[in-house]
Amino acid sequence: MPISTQKMSDQQYASLRKIIYDRSGIWFADSKKYLLESRLGERLTELEIDDYDQYVVFLTMGPYREDEFQVMFSKITINETSFFRNQPQLDVFEKNVLPGLIEARRDRKTLRIWSAACSSGQEPYSLAIMVRRTLGIRAMDWAVEIIGTDISDRVLKIAKSARYPKSAIGNMSYDIQSRHFDQKDGEFEIKPDIRNMVHFDKVNLKDRLATGRHGKFDVIFCRNVMIYFDDNMRKQCLETFNKQLADDGTLFIGHSETIINRDQFTPRAEPQSFAYVKTKREF
Ligand SMILES: C[S@@+](CC[C@H](N)C(=O)[O-])C[C@H]1O[C@@H](n2cnc3c(N)ncnc32)[C@H](O)[C@@H]1O
Structure with a gap:
């Protein structure tokens, strides 16, 4: 499946990073826009959603917003761990x-x-x-x-x-x-x-x-x-x-x-x- 090449505007980035921060405390700095864009582009394709404005609505007001938050979160976070780490x-x-x-x-x-x-x-x-x-x-x-x-x-x-x-x-x-x-x-x-x-x-x-x-x-x-x-x-x-x-x-x-x-x-x-x-x- 080709990954969405939809560009994320600064406004869309601001909305998405606020949602993520308000829910989890994870903060995406200004320099991390490309990271969110690359991780969420894949999600837009999976959902067959055309742009990030629609995705923000889906994420905040859609009937599956709780489930979607979990899916989005698993795409944007690092879960790396191991037994006896450090x-x-x-x-x-x-x-x-x-x-x-x-x-x-x-x-x-x-x-x-x-x-x-x-x-x-x-x-x-x-x-x-x-x-x-x-x-x-x-x-x-x-x-x-x-x-x-x-x-x-x-x-x-x-x-x-x-x-x-x-x-x-x-x-x-x-x-x-x-x-x-x-x-x-x-x-x-x-x-x-x-x-x-x-x-x-x-x-x-x-x-x-x-x-x-x-x-x-x-x-x-x-x-x-x-x-x-x-x-x-x-x-x-x-x-x-x-x-x-x-x-x-x-x-x-x-x-x-x-x-x-x-x-x-x-x-x-x-x-x-x-x-x-x-x-x-x-x-
Ligand atoms: C890199 S892992 C660290 C795992 C383990 N503590 C270690 O050091 O190996 C970070 C974990 O933090 C979790 N996480 C991120 N934001 C969180 C939050 N607001 N509340 C609870 N867990 C969170 C992620 O889901 C992820 O599993």
Whole structure:
């Protein structure tokens, strides 16, 4: 199918990027017009729509606007992720944060972790594997809850299925592969003990109500999504994380991301990365 060569006017670009921003916090800079044009040109062709004005109407007023937002969103966002992504940072979590938390929670034996913008689930499942091996035999006495959230229905479906192609598990040791995955119909499925530790929910980080509904967490991971947000949205996310973290909680962000709410988090230098400790309760 030939891709629509329909040009996007500056006005149309302004309308579309506002819709995207208002819904998700993702900000397309002036220089990114060509990107939106190339990604959405394909969509215009699929829908047999002639121009972007019609598409804006379809997206905002059409009977399938909710579904269309999801389709459009999957075309314009990057869902790249992998198991054990950024190992040095995960080593900090496993070796320098988790043992202290387990000690601090030894009486109540609960641990709650939020993987925000988790894409297809590799991040929360990796965290579950690390928690499981750190707790060892104690795991049976502990209530561990890892919540993976994302805005996209498409990636959440994969996450909930807990099934991945061989290409997704290739970077893990044979030991991890055999201990935590079952081979089924040519795919690799996370074993129930790890799977049962992880739950998924659709949460848009822009939605203040939704981001509060899972309660408090001991650790929050939010990696490689805030780079796509503008400063207002980043600030909003960090306020949310401050609010949802336990007082001794820790935040991990992507290695190319920075904390702009400096009064709410104290950076702690760790090997090859930073962990951010909550510093202020209310804001
Ligand atoms: C590059 S992936 C990061 C996945 C994982 N955290 C990692 O670092 O490997 C970014 C994810 O952010 C999600 N996302 C984008 N905007 C969002 C929003 N407003 N609320 C929740 N998730 C969002 C996308 O759907 C995508 O799955």
